[in-house]
Amino acid sequence: MRNTALIVLTFALNACVSTSDGLSFKSAPAKDPRYSYAMQLEQQQQWAEALVQWRILALLYADNAQIKKQMTDLNQKIELRVSALEQEIAQLGARASGSKQQQYLQLKILALKPDYQPAIAYLQHADSRHELARAERKALPVNKPMPKNPISAPVKVLDPLDGILATAEQQSVQGDFEQLLLSVAAIEDIAPQHPSLKHYRYTAWNGLAKHKLSQSQINEALQCYDKALRFAADADKQSLAHTITQIRQQESDRLYGEAMKLFTSDIAQSIKLLEQAVSIDAANQRAGQQLQRAHTISKNLKQIKKSQN
DSSP: OOOOHHHHHHHHHHHSSSSSSHHHHOGGGGGGGHHHHHHHHHHHHHHHHHHHHHHHHHHHHHTTTHHHHHHHHHHHHHHHHHHHHHHHHHHHHHGGGHHHHHHHHHHHHHHHHHHHHHHHHHHHHHOOHHHHHHHHHSSOOOOOOOOSOOOOOOOOSSHHEEEEEEEEHHHHHHHHHHHHHHHHHHHHHHHOOOOTHHHHHHHHHHHHHHHHHHOOOOOHHHHHHHHHHHHOOHHHHHHHHHHHHHHHHHHHHHHHHHHTTTTOOOOOHHHHHHHHHHHTTTTOOHHHHHHHHHHHHHHHHHHHHHHHH
C-alpha cells in the first residue's frame, strides 16, 4: 500500500511553496493561515490532518517552540487515543476477531494514524479490502475550503520529494540559507543520493559565507566558504578558491598590522595577533618572521625580569 502519510504531506507541502508566502510570516508564524487551519482541524477532532499541518509549519518555522509544542502535544494525544482503542480491541478477545466492531475500531485507529501497520495488517488479513479503502479515504484531507488566504491551490504531485524540493528552491532564490540547510537534511532523509543535494549545500554555505563576511565575521565566513568549496561544481571551484585565498590574505595582513602597532607596547597581545595571522594564512611570511622575533623578545624579557628579582 502506498504510504498515505507521505502522500498527504506531499499535497500539503506543495500548497506552501507556490509563492513567497511561506516565508512572509517568519517573524509571526501564528499569523500564517496554516496555523489557524491546524488549530481548526484539531478542534474538529481531525487529528491526523492537523498533525500534517503542524509538521509543515515545523519545517517552515524550525525555531518556533510553540509550533513544536503543538505538534508534540497532538502526537501524544494521538498515541494515547490509539492505545485506548487497542485496549478496546483486546477486551473484545479472539472470539470477536473479524467482527464489524473490531474492524470499526481498527478503522478508527487508521483515521488517527494512516500508516499504522498492525491495523493495516489486520484488515488485509481479514480480506477487508473495501474497509481498508474506506479507511484510506477517511485519512485523506476532507475537501473543505481553506480559510481565505493568499496561498494558491495545491498542484497535484507524484513524488513525495516534490514539495520539499520546491521549498528548497524557494529558499535558495530568496536567500533563506539556514532554512535551506534544514530542507537539505529533509531531502537527504528521503533520498540520500539525490542530485540536487550538492547544489543546495553549495548554495547554502556560499550564501551564509557572504552574509557572515558582510557582518565582518571573518572566521565564521571562512568556515562557511571552506564547506561551500567541498560542494562547489568544477566550474566554480577555481573562482571560489581564489576568493577564499584573498580573504585569508587580507585578514592575515590586517591582523599583522594590528600586531605591529602593539609590538613595542604589548608584546603578549602582539603575539596573539600574529598567531592568528599565521593561523589564517600560513603563507604570510612577514607574520611568521615577526612571530618568531616576538617570541624571542618575550623570552628575553622574562629572563631579564627573572634576573632582576
